[in-house]
Amino acid sequence: MAHSNTVVATRSGMMLDSRTVFFLVAVSAVLASAALALVNRRGLPVPGVRLWTVGNAIGAVGLMLSVARAALPELFGIVLANILLVLAMSCQIAGCRQFVGRPGRLGFGLVLTAAIAVEAAWFTFVQPSIATRVVAISLLFALLSGAGAWALLRPGLKPALPLRCYGGLYLVLALFFVVRAGMAWDVVLPDYFASGPIALSAHLAGFVQLVLGTFLQLVLIAEWLVADIARQASLDPLTGLLNRRAFAAIAGKLLAAATRSGRPVALLMLDLDHFKRANDSRGHAFGDQLLCRFARVAERELRAGDVICRHGGEEFAALLPDADPDQALLVADRLRRAFAADPCSAEVRATVSVGIAACDLGDGLDGLLRRADRALYRAKNEGRDRCVLGG
Structure with missing residues (x-):
């Protein structure tokens, strides 16, 4: 797939080509994943951390494949990249469910992962259609993001600000992917998908979801640990009753x-x-x-x-x-x-x-x-x- 050198203008007048932006996105994704992996290696008892760590690591790899798709075969740059990104978001959402005290099941995410694998492969190799592929994949990501928003914003949860912010992030992502599907519906120029606003916006959305999501995860971990220290200070360590x-x-x-x-x-x-x-x-x-x-x-x-x-x-x-x-x-x-x-x-x-x-x-x-x-x-x-x- 051809990959032209799209140029992005900054407010200071500097010019960044899309490859530079994508490289920064990939590096940030790796650093975000590493940050949570370092937290997880301490063996903290915070629910959901293991799934968040796995999801962030998978997401970093998927985002890097997606960013480098111009230099990779379509099987890796398109099909595998989208499979990994959906699987990563599924793990993160399952981790969120665990964090709020619900079962961290991956069933729904695995179904969407299989669906996106079929769609990406079908519209890439069997009936090639970039526009249809982008629309279908965007709608699946919108559905998964909506599930993440519901997991964190549903009624009955403790109204903690970081939880609301994290749920709001998934809600914004769901709206973004719906808009992206609408934008891609009538586009006929392949280069517009390869290097234009749709491609750039998708990579930036992945970057925001991974980096900002990791930041919110770290905030939630810190708040949980502070609350756990306060809880432990009020309990008898043997019986679990109040001291x-x-x-x-x-x-x-x-x-x-x-x-x-x-x-x-x-x-x-x-x-x-x-x-x-x-x-x-x-x-x-x-x-x-x-x-x-x-x-x-x-x-x-x-x-x-x-x-x-x-x-x-x-x-x-x-x-x-x-x-x-x-x-x-x-x-x-x-x-x-x-x-x-x-x-x-x-x-x-x-x-x-x-x-x-x-x-x-x-x-x-x-x-x-x-x-x-x-x-x-x-x-x-x-x-x-x-x-x-x-x-």
């Missing part, structure tokens, strides 16, 4: 709200009975397993709005908003019975004692904890494996 500091912050807000509204609140102090004996006889690994099992049982048996933390060692605290003393006693006893029936607990006959304190008007968290702790002490003295409501 004391996070529990105190949440409980303070709930108690203040209860004071203003006059609604009841109750606090449970829970302590695993004879935990040291189980820990010594079965080993620390079993003791850790027992603590984690109790945490899972508690999460299952407590109500939706209840808040629980690991208060220290084998002791836990749970705040029950909108629970009067009788309701708190029912919840505590249900939890006690569920833990005793758990298979892990049954191995060593593990049980839990519970002290319950109902919030008085204007009660602070410290006072509530003291009264619940006294009730727990009574439960221990009265034989363990029981729930005691404090006075």
Whole structure:
């Protein structure tokens, strides 16, 4: 395919030929792919990063083949280049789906990859038609870009600015490819596709999608890591429950709200009975397993709005908003019975004692904890494996 030397004028009066622009596009694509590959080699647990890395690497190769199509056989410069570009965008969109908590399936992208392979080969070798090929490929890219926009802009997602920007990028690309298909519909000059505005705009669109997309991916990775650090700082590393500091912050807000509204609140102090004996006889690994099992049982048996933390060692605290003393006693006893029936607990006959304190008007968290702790002490003295409501 002939490739004339299209010239692009810059605002400063300098003149750049299309080959220079395309070379810069290809180099930028490689650098963008390398940047994410360097991030991924750290083994970060961010969802979607692996697919983004693979997609960017494939996209860099596809863009380089497309840029160099004048010097390559059509099988590589046209057919393979478009296959790789569609596959790259499919991986990136699947990575976006993983990042927002959805399955990162490649099925739809692989179907479009097969479709673009057939179209590119058919209108290049069987029934050569540059205009038809450009229209068909542009519409497929528009469809795939629209899927990317929907993955990031659909209702129900957290309205994070980088996500909206990334979704907006795919939306702009979808509109661009629709316009490109319309522009190519009536064009009959082959050179117009080989080196004119349609070819140049397609390469620049690929450049923007890869480089700006990589930048937004890096921003999303950074935000995820910051949020993960904050999340980890508020959790107990063994059980995954809240730690004391996070529990105190949440409980303070709930108690203040209860004071203003006059609604009841109750606090449970829970302590695993004879935990040291189980820990010594079965080993620390079993003791850790027992603590984690109790945490899972508690999460299952407590109500939706209840808040629980690991208060220290084998002791836990749970705040029950909108629970009067009788309701708190029912919840505590249900939890006690569920833990005793758990298979892990049954191995060593593990049980839990519970002290319950109902919030008085204007009660602070410290006072509530003291009264619940006294009730727990009574439960221990009265034989363990029981729930005691404090006075």
